[in-house]
Ligand SMILES: Nc1ncnc2c1ncn2[C@@H]1O[C@H](COP(=O)(O)OP(=O)(O)OP(=O)(O)O)[C@@H](O)[C@H]1O
């Protein structure tokens with residue numbers, strides 16, 4: 001059974017068209033990632049599902065039932081920003097939200113323990129990682145079947161991010177369906193069973209990470225590292241090119257012919273090349289192929 | 297309506313308020329400062345006044361002289377306090393000079409021959425100079441001095457009647473149809489046709505402290521109530537928690553009910569604290585009757601609605617604070633919250649009468665301070681209730697509009 005079904009969803013804010021005909025099916029028990037750059041419409045889609053944000057057109061079903069206030073309790077939502085009240089302690093925050101959702105109070109202590117939260121600390125004294133975990137605990141109070149997370153690891157350091165990923169995976173083991181939005185392809189690749197790539201309010205591809213990478217088809221990726229000059233010149237001949245942190249990734253059909261040509265152009269423009277290798281494609285390369293630009 | 301959710305919202309609000317130092321200041325410390333300040337300055341018994349009087353007189357050798365009058369003046373007391381503080385000046389000019397410089401409040405000049413005239417039973421003259429530049433002070437000073445002289449005159453008349461009478465007794469024929477006592481009575485009545493006897497009554501009038509306790513209640517409605525509900529709601533909109541609450545099984549209406557109740561509870565607690573505080577510090581207070589509490593409740597609904605309407609209209613905490621202060625500061629005075637209506641200028645009276653918070657406070661004072669019957673106030677209370685209800689509807693519509701914008 002599909003946990004979430006979205007058909008031809010449209011939403012605009014005044015003149016800004018945030019969603020332009022999104023259709024998705026998310027299966028029960030899977031981790032599904034929405035991957036896309038800033039402004040792609042991920043948060044808008046999530047807020048329609050989880051916060052009852054109004055939309056212009058489309059159909060949404062949660063476990064077969066039309067999205068409504070009644071289905072709200074099936075969905076737990078972890079927004080990007082903290083929803084805890086700063087002056088209340090961790091425990092008081094959980095108590096408040098338990099009242100709000102009419103959730104059993106005895107879940108509170110179990111959640112505090114599971115997320116290793118400091119019960120008596122005020123929310124404003126928590127670090128970013130703990131705030132995120134408190135958000136998570138709040139949305140699990142009423143044991144929703146679907147958990148939706150918006151940019152769960154944005155702004156977290158590497159250990160906090162790992163910890164969060166582990167938690168998310170443990171929810172999947174408990175049978176929850178998880179929808180997360182991210183613009184980190186590593187996050188999508190590490191966690192998600194399936195990924196929808198979004199751009200400018202549309203879903204442009206859906207599939208497992210491998211399926212998506214297969215979209216690149218015969219093409220290979222040549223990665224060049226070094227003090228690089230003449231990238232614009234190179235782009236004239238090899239348009240599918242992205243540069244990030246001093247690393248150049250170029251999609252080519254025939255690496256054996258293209259590689260010497262690329263090196264030749266770069267050196268003629270005064271580059272100092274440190275290393276060259278032929279690589280497996282990443283999701284970012286998929287996005288590049290589909291949209292002609294990078295994820296960030 | 298989800299009762300558990302509403303209860304949760306109220307508890308959460310109260311916990312937040314308890315920990316928010318600024319809110320605590322506005323709700324508890326600031327109004328108590330007002331009571332202390334106003335009560336300290338204008339409350340309590342006003343001490344008996346003393347008047348600085350300059351005198352000019354000449355040395356005489358008659359049995360009774362101006363000096364004797366001055367001595368009597370020096371000894372006049374009210375409740376043990378000397379009224380006249382006498383300073384002697386050598387000449388009329390130096391006395392007038394001192395008066396002009398504000399060193400004394402009045403100057404009394406006993407001209408040459410004053411003692412001689414009095415002793416001989418002739419009319420004696422006294423000149424009094426006043427400084428009229430401060431009309432209020434003039435009234436007090438001239439009242440005290442004229443009062444003294446009229447009393448003094450009366451005593452002199454009694455004295456001269458007594459002397460006259462001694463002569464009469466000596467020369468009256470013993471057998472007359474009219475008794476001596478009868479004549480004596482008539483003569484006394486000629487001198488003092490009217491006897492004014494002062495009797496003190498502990499009236500039903502309000503003390504200054506009681507007035508300021510009601511002022512304090514008005515201040516709570518003008519500031520703390522409006523800012524607290526307005527800023528509180530805006531904060532939750534800005535932080536996104538209202539969106540979250542609206543997305544939960546509870547609704548935006550549950551939130552509004554919870555917010556209003558928590559604000560109401562907080563304000564009631566602070567009013568209660570103020571009432572008790574006045575009792576502890578000044579020994580008196582106003583404890584409203586049930587109808588008084590009803591008026592307070594209606595005023596609270598009006599004030600919360602106005603605060604919420606301003607907040608939802610501006611959708612900015614800063615603007616809400618600014619507008620509330622801009623409205624409320626002048627209204628403290630113009631709506632007769634901290635000053636009595638009787639001293640308002642004519643043009644401001646309608647504000648005190650038609651701005652619901654001013655009117656509510658006026659009714660509360662009529663009821664609790666001046667003990668007017670409830671039936672006299674009832675029609676007003678109905679109008680106030682209607683006004684508050686209208687304000688509530690406006691606030692709710694604006695709130696609804698703001699919540700819709702979130703979606
Ligand atoms: N409340 C709003 N009012 C007006 N425009 C909005 C609003 N929220 C989002 N938008 C616009 O809608 C588009 C989609 O935004 P959205 O936040 O859904 O993107 P996103 O994929 O979540 O991006 P990000 O990675 O930055 O979070 C953007 O152009 C954004 O500017």
Ligand SMILES: [Mg+2]
Nearest residue numbers: 042043044150
């Ligand atoms: Mg977003």
